[in-house]
Amino acid sequence: MPGQTTATGTMHVFPHREALITGLADWLLERSLAKADTAPFRLALSGGSTPQHLYTLMASAPYVARFPWHNMQFFIGDDRFVPHDHADSNFGMMQRLLFSKAPIPADSIFPMPDHGLAEDAAGAYEQTLKNLYGAQDFSPEQPFFDVQLLGIGTDGHTASLFPGQPVLDNRSAWVASCVPPVAPHTRLTLTYPAIHSSQHVVFLVEGAAKRDILARIRAQDPACPASAVTAQGELIWFTDQAAAPSGQE
Numbered sequence: 001m002p003g004q005t006t007a008t009g010t011m012h013v014f015p016h017r018e019a020l021i022t023g024l025a026d027w028l029l030e031r032s033l034a035k036a037d038t039a040p041f042r043l044a045l046s047g048g049s050t051p052q053h054l055y056t057l058m059a060s061a062p063y064v065a066r067f068p069w070h071n072m073q074f075f076i077g078d079d080r081f082v083p084h085d086h087a088d089s090n091f092g093m094m095q096r097l098l099f100s101k102a103p104i105p106a107d108s109i110f111p112m113p114d115h116g117l118a119e120d121a122a123g124a125y126e127q128t129l130k131n132l133y134g135a136q137d138f139s140p141e142q143p144f145f146d147v148q149l150l151g152i153g154t155d156g157h158t159a160s161l162f163p164g165q166p167v168l169d170n171r172s173a174w175v176a177s178c179v180p181p182v183a184p185h186t187r188l189t190l191t192y193p194a195i196h197s198s199q200h201v202v203f204l205v206e207g208a209a210k211r212d213i214l215a216r217i218r219a220q221d222p223a224c225p226a227s228a229v230t231a232q233g234e235l236i237w238f239t240d241q242a243a244a245p246s247g248q249e
């Protein structure tokens with residue numbers, strides 16, 4: 001798939017939503033099939049509205065038949081700290097659209113906890129990741145995630161890393177709880193160190209409403225938390241034409 005590569009990663013621009021979602025589903029399919037059977041393909045999913053079409057497509061018959069579900073593990077990049085059956089739960093949305101529809105073994109799905117104290121829930125999810133990783137610290141040679149899927153908000157947030165929040169400076173925890181300045185609900189989010197422990201980080205961005213903020217992030221505006229995201233391997237942008245910064249449509 002041809003893409004435009006710059007210092008801030010490779011940009012794939014598609015004419016419309018359907019092409020964008022199909023392009024990303026095909027890319028994920030190729031990457032997951034390329035992973036040797038000896039290790040699980042670890043995919044962290046993003047929440048919000050943008051990836052819902054992707055999850056629906058992945059759960060549709062042609063893709064259900066082709067993804068190596070038995071060799072995949074699913075993680076949540078961030079969630080609203082609400083019960084999983086709450087309308088605003090990212091995990092609840094993924095469960096409805098993807099996990100309940102594809103033949104994924106239950107023990108390959110790792111939701112963030114949804115009860116107790118938010119700090120304890122963040123600590124419990126971090127411990128889950130550490131147990132799977134087999135170490136207390138990330139090593140750059142051994143990224144945890146094969147692919148980290150991320151979205152962006154119009155304020156430049158990604159996962160639940162919102163502008164100006166203390167969680168942006170948290171370089172020791174893998175998972176943290178935080179209270180966004182304007183968006184609803186306390187959140188649980190992977191921190192920068194956990195996001196950066198990814199072979200590929202893929203941003204999915206769609207629609208004219210994201211065009212200005214995407215241009216700022218691509219220009220590395222330090223006020224946008226998404227600008228600070230990197231990957232061990234490749235940073236990749238999947239966008240539609242409406243969101244693409246001018247000159248990259």
Ligand SMILES: O=C1O[C@H](COP(=O)(O)O)[C@@H](O)[C@H](O)[C@H]1O
Pocket residue numbers: 046047048049050051077078079080090150151152153154157158159160183
């Ligand atoms: O709150 C969130 O927002 C971002 C962007 O969501 P979208 O609805 O504009 O697609 C999302 O990436 C994040 O996972 C979510 O919790």
